[in-house]
Amino acid sequence: MTSLSPETIAAWTSLISVSTAVLDRIETALKRAGLPPLSWYDALLEIEKAGPEGIRPFELKARLLLAQYSTSRLLDRIETAGLITRRACDGDGRGQLVVLSAAGEAMRRRMWPVYAGLLAELVEHRLDAEDRAQLAGLLAKLHPNA
Amino acid sequence: MTSLSPETIAAWTSLISVSTAVLDRIETALKRAGLPPLSWYDALLEIEKAGPEGIRPFELKARLLLAQYSTSRLLDRIETAGLITRRACDGDGRGQLVVLSAAGEAMRRRMWPVYAGLLAELVEHRLDAEDRAQLAGLLAKLHPNA
DNA sequence: CTCTTGTGAATGCATATGCATCTATATGGA
DNA sequence: TCCATATAGATGCATATGCATTCACAAGAG
Numbered sequence: 452m453t454s455l456s457p458e459t460i461a462a463w464t465s466l467i468s469v470s471t472a473v474l475d476r477i478e479t480a481l482k483r484a485g486l487p488p489l490s491w492y493d494a495l496l497e498i499e500k501a502g503p504e505g506i507r508p509f510e511l512k513a514r515l516l517l518a519q520y521s522t523s524r525l526l527d528r529i530e531t532a533g534l535i536t537r538r539a540c541d542g543d544g545r546g547q548l549v550v551l552s553a554a555g556e557a558m559r560r561r562m563w564p565v566y567a568g569l570l571a572e573l574v575e576h577r578l579d580a581e582d583r584a585q586l587a588g589l590l591a592k593l594h595p596n597a
Numbered sequence: 598m599t600s601l602s603p604e605t606i607a608a609w610t611s612l613i614s615v616s617t618a619v620l621d622r623i624e625t626a627l628k629r630a631g632l633p634p635l636s637w638y639d640a641l642l643e644i645e646k647a648g649p650e651g652i653r654p655f656e657l658k659a660r661l662l663l664a665q666y667s668t669s670r671l672l673d674r675i676e677t678a679g680l681i682t683r684r685a686c687d688g689d690g691r692g693q694l695v696v697l698s699a700a701g702e703a704m705r706r707r708m709w710p711v712y713a714g715l716l717a718e719l720v721e722h723r724l725d726a727e728d729r730a731q732l733a734g735l736l737a738k739l740h741p742n743a
Numbered sequence: 744c745t746c747t748t749g750t751g752a753a754t755g756c757a758t759a760t761g762c763a764t765c766t767a768t769a770t771g772g773a
Numbered sequence: 774t775c776c777a778t779a780t781a782g783a784t785g786c787a788t789a790t791g792c793a794t795t796c797a798c799a800a801g802a803g
Contacts, residue, residue, distance in 0.1 A: 453713035458729035459721045463619075465736035470616045471662055472741045509781060516617055521760070523783060528759095545768045545781040567599035575605045577738050583604035586735045590611035592723050595618045655751060667790070669753055674789095691751045691798045750799075760789070769780075 473573050480565050487532070487558070490515075492566060494525055495559040498535060498551045505548030507540065534558050623715050632708050633678070636661075640671055641705040644681060644697045651694030653686065680704050 477489055497514050498506055512522040526549060529535050534555035540546035551559075578586065623635055643660050644652055658668040672695060675681050680701030686692035697705075724732065 453710055453717055455713055458733050461733040462729055466616050469736055469739045470612050564599055567601055571599055587604050587607040589732045590615055593615045
C-alpha cells in the first residue's frame, strides 16, 4: 500500500483545485468578453513567437502538451476564424507551416488584458515577491522532464 | 496594460503544465489498468466520506467544483456501473441521496494504488519534507475563497 | 390556499474530445 | 531501385461537455 505524506496530499489537492478554479475564472471572463477560449491564446502566442517562418503543428503539439488530433482540430477552428494561415512546408511534403495573421495578433492582444487581469488578481496579489519566487522554484522541481 | 512579474508568469505556467502533465500520467495509468477516470475516484471518495447517510448531488458538485449537469451525468455513469445507489431524499422531494455501494468502495480502493503510486513518483519523490510543506502553504494562499 | 420566485436535478441539442485508423510523404536498408 | 518502417497530419465514429431549458418541488408573501 503506497503511503503519501499529508503534505503531499495537501499540496496535490491544492494544486488541482487552484488551477481548476483559476482556469475557470479565466474561461468565464473570456466568454463574457466575447473572446475565444484560453487554449486559443496559448496557441496564438506560440505561433506568434515562431515569427513569420511559422511553426510546424507537431512542434506546437509538443509545446502545448496537446494530443495530435487536438492540435489538428484546434488549428482548424483558429484557421476558420481567420487568425492563422497554413501553408505547405517545403522540405517536408507531409508537413505544413502555421503563421499568425494580423487578425490573429490582434486577437491575442485583445485576450491578454482579460487573462493578465485575472492572474494579477488571483495569483500576483495573493503572494509577495518572495512567495512568488519560491512557488516558481518549487513547481520547477516538479516538471516531469527528468 | 496589466503587467505581471516574471515570477508570477513562471509560477502560473508551471502550475498549469505540472498539473496537466501529472493528471495526464494518472489518467493514462488508470486507463491502462482498465480502471475508470480520475473524476470517478474523486466522486467515489467524497461519497464514501459521506457515509451511509449519503450525500446530496448539489453538495458533491460544490466539493468537486463541477457544473451541475456534469455532476448529474457523472453520477449517471457511476450508477450505471453499479458503484453507487441513488435514493429519494426524505425532507426534500426534489433531491436525492447518493450512497456508495460495496462495489463502489472496492473500485475506489483498486484505483488508489495507481493514483498514489504516481503521486509518490511525480510529487513526493521530487520534493523534500520542507519543500512539500512550503508548497502546500503557498498554494493554500491561492485558494479563491477569500 | 394560491401565486410568485427560488432551488435541485435532468435533458435536447450543438460542439469538443478520445480513440483508432487512414493517407501521404520520408527515411533507411537490402 | 524497391520495400519496410516511421512520422506528419486528418478524420469517422463513439463518448463527453457546455449551454439553455425544462420539470418538479420548496418557501415565502399576500
